[in-house]
Amino acid sequence: INACNPVNIDEIKRGNVYEIKIDDSEQVIRILQTLKVYEDGRVANAKWLVNPMLIQMTCCKRAFIRGAFLASGSISDPNKFYHLEIVCDTPSQACQIRDVMNTFGAEAKVIQRKKYYVVYVKEGTQISDLLNVMEAGVALMNFENVRIVKEMRNSVNRQVNCETANLNKTVSAAVRQIEDIERIRDTVGLEYLAPGLRAVAIARLENPDMNLKDLGEILDPPVGKSGVNHRLRKIGEIAAELSGGDI
Structure with a gap:
């Protein structure tokens, strides 16, 4: 100029x-x-809105977002949570910034905070995209490095939690199965069971921690996981009958 x-x-x-x-x-x-x-x-x-004619081209929109962010924007520590915001004096300013941001695929929103109006984005990928829009290369790399490590850590935690839940479920099922088998053994003896059921019952008593797949493989002849599960379910029904419970 x-x-x-x-x-x-x-x-x-x-x-x-x-x-x-x-x-x-x-x-x-x-x-x-x-x-x-x-x-x-x-x-x-009076409202200090940018004339729409000045922000028609993509490069001008980029410059507009970059200027607004430099003037009153901030990004929270991504190690804690994802949050980018730009603070405005009027709702008209906030809505204009939000609308321009959203032309780049963001899902920015506006909220009133005391006497100010805040444009904010809380999704990590969208914040990365906006940093790229503003051509903040170094900040983008730093943000992405933290985000990748954080997402890997969260993924590992989810996997561990899932495996722990599955293990707890397996252990609970095995405990219930052993209780059913012991009830039959102590009431009428394992000889009461048909040969196929008796073989599974003995294998379960001898291998309380084994999963159904491995349990079936040690039987002679081997039995598939679904077959083992069916036999154990039948044993449970017999135990319920012997104790006067419902089948």
Whole structure:
């Protein structure tokens, strides 16, 4: 926009925030006119919305999101949770930023927080996409590295939890089966059972921790997993009859 005259850049409160000052009034007017917020000798855009004509092209939308994020945006530590937000003064500003973000496939939403309006995204993949939209390459790589490790850890935890649940289920079933077999043994003796059922009963008593597949393989002749399960279920029914329970 041909802003050639010198500008002053001052650090605010010794922090990471800097203020750019332009003292040349003609240059200020030219910048405001370029941004289409200055008409008839005054600032015409009271809500400080960006003129839609300025953000028609993809490159302009990228620059718009990048500028909004640099002005009032933040990303939470991805090790804890995924959250990107841009804080706005008015709902109109927030809705405009949200709508432009969503043209890149994001699912940004707006929420009121005290007197401000916050545009936010909480999905990790969408945050990565927005960092890419803003061309924040280093930040994107750092975010993705954390996200990959986090998702791998979560995947391992889910697998361990699933295996633990399956193991608990197997152990509970084996305990119940052994109780049924012992009830039959102590009541009428295992000889009461048909040969096929008796073979499974003895194998289960001798191998309380073995799964059904392995249990079937040690029988003579071998029996499939479903066959072993059927026989153990039949043993359970017999035990229920002997104890006066329902079949």
